[in-house]
Amino acid sequence: MAAxxxxxxxxxxxxxxxxxxxxxxxxxxxxxxxxxxxFLVRNEYLSVEPAMRGWVSAVANxxxxxxxxxxxxxxxxxxxxxxxxxxxxxxxxxxGKFGWQLYALSDGSDVTRKxxxxxxxxxxxxxxxxxxxxxxxxxxxxxxxxxxxxxxxxSTAAGAVGSxxxxxxxIMGCRxxxxxxxxxxARLCRDDFGYDVAIDYKGETxxxxxxxxxxxxxxxxxxxxxSGRISDAVLTxxxxxxxxxxxxxxxxxxxxxxxxxxxxxxxxxxxxARMSGFLVFDYAHRYEEAxxxxxxxxxxxxxxxxxxxxxxxxxxxxxxxxLYRGDNLGKKLIRLAVA
Amino acid sequence: MAAxxxxxxxxxxxxxxxxxxxxxxxxxxxxxxxxxxxFLVRNEYLSVEPAMRGWVSAVANxxxxxxxxxxxxxxxxxxxxxxxxxxxxxxxxxxGKFGWQLYALSDGSDVTRKxxxxxxxxxxxxxxxxxxxxxxxxxxxxxxxxxxxxxxxxSTAAGAVGSxxxxxxxIMGCRxxxxxxxxxxARLCRDDFGYDVAIDYKGETxxxxxxxxxxxxxxxxxxxxxSGRISDAVLTxxxxxxxxxxxxxxxxxxxxxxxxxxxxxxxxxxxxARMSGFLVFDYAHRYEEAxxxxxxxxxxxxxxxxxxxxxxxxxxxxxxxxLYRGDNLGKKLIRLAVA
Numbered sequence: 001m002a003a004x005x006x007x008x009x010x011x012x013x014x015x016x017x018x019x020x021x022x023x024x025x026x027x028x029x030x031x032x033x034x035x036x037x038x039f040l041v042r043n044e045y046l047s048v049e050p051a052m053r054g055w056v057s058a059v060a061n062x063x064x065x066x067x068x069x070x071x072x073x074x075x076x077x078x079x080x081x082x083x084x085x086x087x088x089x090x091x092x093x094x095x096g097k098f099g100w101q102l103y104a105l106s107d108g109s110d111v112t113r114k115x116x117x118x119x120x121x122x123x124x125x126x127x128x129x130x131x132x133x134x135x136x137x138x139x140x141x142x143x144x145x146x147x148x149x150x151x152x153x154x155s156t157a158a159g160a161v162g163s164x165x166x167x168x169x170x171i172m173g174c175r176x177x178x179x180x181x182x183x184x185x186a187r188l189c190r191d192d193f194g195y196d197v198a199i200d201y202k203g204e205t206x207x208x209x210x211x212x213x214x215x216x217x218x219x220x221x222x223x224x225x226x227s228g229r230i231s232d233a234v235l236t237x238x239x240x241x242x243x244x245x246x247x248x249x250x251x252x253x254x255x256x257x258x259x260x261x262x263x264x265x266x267x268x269x270x271x272x273a274r275m276s277g278f279l280v281f282d283y284a285h286r287y288e289e290a291x292x293x294x295x296x297x298x299x300x301x302x303x304x305x306x307x308x309x310x311x312x313x314x315x316x317x318x319x320x321x322x323l324y325r326g327d328n329l330g331k332k333l334i335r336l337a338v339a
Numbered sequence: 340m341a342a343x344x345x346x347x348x349x350x351x352x353x354x355x356x357x358x359x360x361x362x363x364x365x366x367x368x369x370x371x372x373x374x375x376x377x378f379l380v381r382n383e384y385l386s387v388e389p390a391m392r393g394w395v396s397a398v399a400n401x402x403x404x405x406x407x408x409x410x411x412x413x414x415x416x417x418x419x420x421x422x423x424x425x426x427x428x429x430x431x432x433x434x435g436k437f438g439w440q441l442y443a444l445s446d447g448s449d450v451t452r453k454x455x456x457x458x459x460x461x462x463x464x465x466x467x468x469x470x471x472x473x474x475x476x477x478x479x480x481x482x483x484x485x486x487x488x489x490x491x492x493x494s495t496a497a498g499a500v501g502s503x504x505x506x507x508x509x510i511m512g513c514r515x516x517x518x519x520x521x522x523x524x525a526r527l528c529r530d531d532f533g534y535d536v537a538i539d540y541k542g543e544t545x546x547x548x549x550x551x552x553x554x555x556x557x558x559x560x561x562x563x564x565x566s567g568r569i570s571d572a573v574l575t576x577x578x579x580x581x582x583x584x585x586x587x588x589x590x591x592x593x594x595x596x597x598x599x600x601x602x603x604x605x606x607x608x609x610x611x612a613r614m615s616g617f618l619v620f621d622y623a624h625r626y627e628e629a630x631x632x633x634x635x636x637x638x639x640x641x642x643x644x645x646x647x648x649x650x651x652x653x654x655x656x657x658x659x660x661x662l663y664r665g666d667n668l669g670k671k672l673i674r675l676a677v678a
Binding site: 255266277 | 563566570585586587588591594596597598599600601602603604605606607608609610611612613614615616617618621
């Protein structure tokens with residue numbers, strides 16, 4: 001273990017909408033002492049994800065907001081470099097809520113899982129084999145209930161979750177339609193992620209017409225990560241018995257107060273549709289089941305992924321805002337140089 | 340069979356919102372000839388229901404809109420007075436889509452069911468033992484999935500559907516909260532329909548606070564017949580895993596274009612709630628199952644009902660508008676004098 005300090009990214013101010021670089025500061029802290037039943041993780045990859053906006057928001061959410069002056073909550077993957085815990089040995093690869101920092105002291109309660117896929121890159125445990133892939137897996141299969149021949153529409157189709165949703169739907173025998181922003185991502189959807197149709201919402205003036213053309217028999221499953229005008233358009237094109245999975249609301253800058261949109265009840269009623277909220281943590285007990293299947297699909301080449309990796313903790317503060325601008329192509333990660 | 344003509348209520352003009360008296364006209368037509376495999380029904384009760392607004396609307400719905408000049412589509416209950424059909428005998432009591440008219444010629448395709456509960460009034464086949472009761476039964480049990488101890492909130496709680504929903508929820512061991520308009524109906528909810536709490540939305544300035552007070556542990560099931568500001572309030576008070584049943588949208592005068600409201604996705608997501616559209620006709624094959632149970636509850640005094648009966652076909656044209664004004668206390672019916 002190198003005798004350096006611990007670089008940490010702290011929340012400095014509470015953002016009103018999307019967190020910006022100025023809402024964080026990087027500090028150099030003392031390396032923590034490892035006590036009995038604790039261990040130290042040297043992070044190699046830090047995750048950046050849309051949910052982080054919620055984690056720093058003052059509006060009630062799944063968990064208490066990150067406090068001002070606290071290390072920014074984040075998933076990370078690394079290696080155990082010192083341990084006084086019976087279940088964790090030096091050299092173990094782990095993924096968990098270790099925060100945006102170089103070293104994390106853990107008692108095991110913040111560990112999501114040990115990463116046992118030693119034949120695959122560690123970074124995948126934060127993306128296609130991490131919360132993103134597991135979200136896609138359970139969100140689509142449990143809430144979307146895709147059937148062979150169904151038309152499955154995915155918003156943020158080229159994103160870390162969306163690209164996995166589209167590919168899993170294809171593996172399940174569905175026709176897949178991806179909605180994404182920009183021609184580069186639309187091409188990625190078609191060429192890398194196998195969508196039958198990709199719609200560039202930035203290039204469409206009439207989204208409802210574009211969805212109608214792409215889905216002549218209506219939308220059986222809509223996996224939604226955006227809300228906003230994309231959803232408004234898709235909801236006009238539901239097939240009878242459609243399933244809508246609400247996984248994220250990336251297009252809405254602030255829910256306080258909730259923005260207005262066209263009321264959805266008539267679509268839901270007339271089409272006997274079902275709109276379900278999905279949170280991956282409800283499926284924590286089935287995590288390994290999902291990772292096992294996802295890893296096999298990755299090995300077989302049926303499930304492709306992309307990563308957008310920046311080197312150095314200096315990239316953390318601005319990373320959430322970059323994510324919401326949609327600049328990244330693939331799962332957004334920060335790589336920390338291994339000492 | 341009396342040798343009179345056939346009084347019929349025809350649709351005269353296509354209403355933009357809620358159908359008004361002037362949108363209909365009453366004509367005296369010739370009595371139809373009964374051909375082979377046909378029979379004639381003498382209607383005794385004509386039904387008035389919220390869905391009628393949809394039936395005359397030009398906006399796409401479950402079925403083709405009633406054409407101008409056509410007899411107004413309606414459920415009715417009556418007696419077979421002449422038959423050349425092997426399955427229907429003179430004296431049979433039937434309920435079906437016989438329209439707003441005195442006599443209906445039928446080939447059986449518009450019959451919902453033969454009314455076999457001879458110990459109970461025929462009018463119940465249009466209310467608590469008709470589409471209203473069956474809607475409450477399947478909507479609540481199949482889409483709402485109430486569990487003992489759940490808090491069930493019902494909008495239009497004193498209405499023909501809502502009052503049955505509240506009572507069935509109570510039979511299932513739930514705590515029931517009814518939302519209704521006016522102190523008279525609120526009292527009806529508490530005294531006749533056994534709601535634990537009744538909220539008069541007309542007397543509340545802060546509906547969300549009223550729902551929060553009535554539901555300290557949140558709303559597990561919301562059976563919605565209204566949409567609009569009542570739903571907006573209830574949706575802020577969902578319990579985790581809440582089920583929302585969209586059965587009707589009575590508070591929305593027109594869906595063309597859809598009105599704006601606070602976006603629901605965040606509530607659905609954070610509470611992992613489920614919003615399902617319900618249409619009773621999807622459960623047509625299980626109609627007798629529901630009526631059998633409902634009739635037993637009525638006989639046992641566990642399921643109470645109210646009827647609001649007007650005498651004479653002249654009451655038909657203005658009846659839908661009256662229903663939407665909420666003037667009626669109980670299932671709204673028109674009774675036709677038996678010849």
